[in-house]
Amino acid sequence: MTAVRETFLRELRRIDSLSQVSSVLSWDEQVNLPPGKASSSQRAAQSSALAELVHREFTGSAFSDLLQRVEEDTDEPDEDLEIILREVRRDLDQAQKLPSDFVARKASHESSTYHLWKSAREKNDFAAFAPALEKTMQLARDEAEYVGYRDNPYDYHLDKHDPGMDACGIGKLFDELQTGLVPLAEQILSFAEEIKIPVLKGFPKDKQEIFLREVLESLRFDFTRGRIDVAVHPFCSGNGADTRLTTRYDSENPLDSLFSAIHEAGHGLYEQGLPSEWIGTPLSEAAGMGVHESQSRIWENQVGRSHAFWNKWEPRFRELFPEPLAEITSEQLFLAINKVSRNPIRVDADEVTYNLHIILRFELEQSLFSGDIEIKDLPGAWNEKAEKLLGLQPTCDAEGVLQDVHWSGGAFGYFPSYCLGNLLAAQLWERALEEDIPDPEDPSKLLSWLELKVHRYGRRMNLLELTKGVTGDSLDPRCLLRYLESRYVSLYEKAN
């Protein structure tokens, strides 16, 4: 490799090291930071000083010039390097096109808006939040104008979370999904409403932790380069060399901590499966939010909620929790694990109705960006769509338009990734079944397959390219519909 290429990769990795430090700070803030104001305001100052420095190092002329020299040095073609250059150029253009005063204004607005949103949700007062959200929306439009977009500003935000996606493509996928899912969900819900599903209570936290670690170890989450801690919101951070998961324990809700942890471990397994020799470059970075979500969902849902999984783990679960499970049959336990219900809150939704929550948000975001609706119309539009998609009316805005944190942080275009992840997970799972890969006795078979089919590519392929590469087909909502139908219709039919 030529000297300039080596220097470029070294610089890229050095700057990435500094970004990794930002991620350690943020993990530490959520897991360890003392509760006092002094600690949190100091941490905010540390994070912003570091973020500003990372941005300066990345967008400064030294690194830009180096990138350009490597781009111009085309003597010995190197396919890996080409991918790296393509992706770094994408990131750098994006970072350079945003004026630093805009970035500062946006960060400051988001930080104040978060607190406004929190208080508005508590008080169930959308009007108190609306003016700030208007400004957030304007900033999102400005951001799209600075960086550029395909057909409309919303496309920029979608592509930012999932490279290659746009509103038109996602709209088609979601329309097809909606057409099949609304009646399917109604069918499953009508069965589910007839059944009394037991509530799991009185599960000691220390034993939940034991069970959860055994499960994650069996899934091959590598604890020599990762860990799991407690935080208010479950998340996964870090990279494959230091992968940090969080969950939370509630003795009255053992399935929440377990499935949160399996979900986050799915993200972690993806990070740990990315090619370690390329850490610090896009070849060892996730292909996008949707692909990331496909990896968390496949372990949480397709694997973790399956009969095969619980056939294996139920004895150990009962051994650790004999008393709270004494009156609960295997069938009841499995129904509790696969409970479907009409719920106005997205984060509490089951995997059948979850996607309808996402479609609702996607349609509203699309209408906001196109100008079809304004911020002030959101609560009404939300409730109307909730009726149509979920068959329910939120009792208040706190249960409706104010429920999610995302918009307060300006994260438009983020929600669709969750559903794209579910689509891809179902399609990968169907393919894996065809190849006879999943083996409840040996989860490493599925993991190796995912590493081979998904993880090892890093940002080499985006969501659509990966889907095509693995399954030979385009992303196809029918896989998810087939999966949900096969798992839930028969389960609830049988239970009735």
Place this chain on the structure above:
Amino acid sequence: MTAVRETFLRELRRIDSLSQVSSVLSWDEQVNLPPGKASSSQRAAQSSALAELVHREFTGSAFSDLLQRVEEDTDEPDEDLEIILREVRRDLDQAQKLPSDFVARKASHESSTYHLWKSAREKNDFAAFAPALEKTMQLARDEAEYVGYRDNPYDYHLDKHDPGMDACGIGKLFDELQTGLVPLAEQILSFAEEIKIPVLKGFPKDKQEIFLREVLESLRFDFTRGRIDVAVHPFCSGNGADTRLTTRYDSENPLDSLFSAIHEAGHGLYEQGLPSEWIGTPLSEAAGMGVHESQSRIWENQVGRSHAFWNKWEPRFRELFPEPLAEITSEQLFLAINKVSRNPIRVDADEVTYNLHIILRFELEQSLFSGDIEIKDLPGAWNEKAEKLLGLQPTCDAEGVLQDVHWSGGAFGYFPSYCLGNLLAAQLWERALEEDIPDPEDPSKLLSWLELKVHRYGRRMNLLELTKGVTGDSLDPRCLLRYLESRYVSLYEKAN
């Protein structure tokens, strides 16, 4: 305040924020980092990228020019600012005088030397370590030459840890201490060797943790801006806005975790007592290593090992550990807490003999820098001094010259701080008793007094100035001798 002064303080604090991040990384490395090689080598890369950046920001022309402009802007005198400028100038000169290739060479040498030392200690093989130590010594001499020193290169290293100190001054203090302490220690040891002091065993770790938290809370360590975790080596890191202590739990040695934690909490109380409005400037930084150590020692020893303290805490201690303490009387427990013995290992030494370990190291460092001895002479010189000062012969170099990590990291001039801290602690304690401050029922009285007399000054006064300011006297080894005599001679006389 003028605009340039404000800009200067903002920049100073911004750069300090980045140093704080280095400290979070190092804490995290010792408390949380997954055990695999991938994680530790990634962390090393993160730390060095950040350290290099902090150094660049601090020593770069932008900050230097700003400092100079503020130094030249003498229109409205501001006493606080003058102290800040004096100390920042000291730090910056020191940082700028060291060529960056020297800093890099030193860091790389130290990192490899640490591993050499560890293996040499395991194999009890000083010869394998000696060549690296020669080079460390040469780097220490070079460093002193780059930055400058009073009379000889060792003075630079002493002043680096404790501003204002030099070998001549410390030598006088230590000579006086040694003259009194060698016979006093012999007297106490001869009593102690007649007594069977019980060994404390079988103390469940979870209850140790409960006890320790109650003690630290009663000492007013502020957990809203601090925390305590487990690490292999006890330490205190962070600043007053986020103060992190560590200890370790051994069910066969409950006093180790307890006194390590009280010691580290003493450091933490100092950090938390520094003026919070000046965080990020020298006015909120410790006056030096010796002063820092005086604060840890006064809580660990003068307070934590006192009769008054155990009169208060013994009932709770027995309540938590009824079984392992069943056969142990109050007198025996108090002797275990104040056990004195001939021990070749510094970190296991009691407070009577500890200072002799330090004098031994100070004398050897002095001889090394003066050229009176060479590296190859160290083991012999060590054993000779151990006989003279401690009345023992290490059975091997691992118990002698190879026991400490400090020299492997080039930390010459660091050991004396421990003893200076003990001298100051005893002198502060004597003064506090004269003023009738210590109150076992209300430790906050002593804490407020220390905040008033020591903490609030930050780097405004150095160790000698502080001593004079608080007690009206120079640093006086007789205070420590009086304290040790009054606590230990009567205790052991009575026990015999």
